[in-house]
Amino acid sequence: MTQDTEHIARRIREAVEGVEAPQRLHAVVAEQTARRAPTRRRRLLGLGGGLVATAAAVVVALVLVLGSGSEPAIGEAVALAQRTPTRDAPAVDPTNPKRVEKEVGGVWFPNYDSEGDTGWRPIGSRTDDLDGRRAVTVAYKGAGGPVSYTIVDGAPLEVPKGVPWHEYARFRAAILRDDAGQRVIAWEKGGRTCIIAGKGEDVSALLEAAGQA
């Protein structure tokens, strides 16, 4: 379809390829990145080789049947989270715009729109009972489709056997995929299990969202 407009594209490319940013902008960006770099090095040293260790992870592709034990499994929480929200989206917390007015055991749901770069907007919520535990989900509208964020009350849920924890700067996360093709990130915060799942967002976006929470 775009072949017949390729000549227009060619002219655009020819026109823009010589355009360079002004030197003052180069200088400002160089200063910005230089200022940031030492902080990054300190943080990487503080990781204890965590992220480096993930790079050494062995390739595994397993299919597991979860939920057969007495404790609820992450998969069950994700399945609940996919149901239609039953309540309105929580409002932004007036005392802290970085979160919305919903929490589980002191762990708050984030307002991803507060900094403007994820653009995830809360669109609804629901509360479920997961084998006697309260599981609260806030559904967000992401750029690539809906994203569910669930916090499960009680002791942390166990991740499936064989799934490694990946260490990042601020947290460690398990990265999974469900049989519907959704990417699932699970991590612990304040002694609760937090789970983000979405099909339209890539793992990096989900991990970043988890790290911000």
Next chain:
Amino acid sequence: MSAALYRIPVTDARESALPRLLDPEDLGRHVDRLFRAAWALCGHSHDAEDLVQETYARVLARPRLLRRGDEIGYLLKVLRNVHVSRHRAASVRPQEVTLEDRAEVGDARGRWEPEAALEVRTLFAAIADLPPDFRDVIVAIDVLGLSYAEAAKAVGAKESTVTTRLHRARTRLAEGADRAEASSR
């Protein structure tokens, strides 16, 4: 509760497959490309400078997790969001019109003449005047040089949608140029 079948994804040992912390020092090499994209988004070179600077400030504000090679697509995504936020903020407050803006109205914006000597300022202004959905794909693919898949990810649309929008965007740009040419005769 019934058992749920879960597939653990391929946890890939290849470094490129795993998200990694973005290295700020890697970002400096994208300034020129991002500046072109910013100019085409907003239509003014001085606004483009501000836009790029704010984009870098936002990206560098905290650690970012990205796959190797995703930097430019990610920067475009943030650039676009910053532009939208600024545009929204500007639309609710009285507009400042600088002398330079006044000079550009009527002589540059929306008129690009492909058969004449290409004038970058006019081209970027014409792209900036396209409807946002069309503008964003032409910026991603024709100005920034992203693949269709990368562009789809950056603008949050399906690849097939990107293809359609790109075709229409280019067609509109060419039609605008034809009209400008006809009116100048």
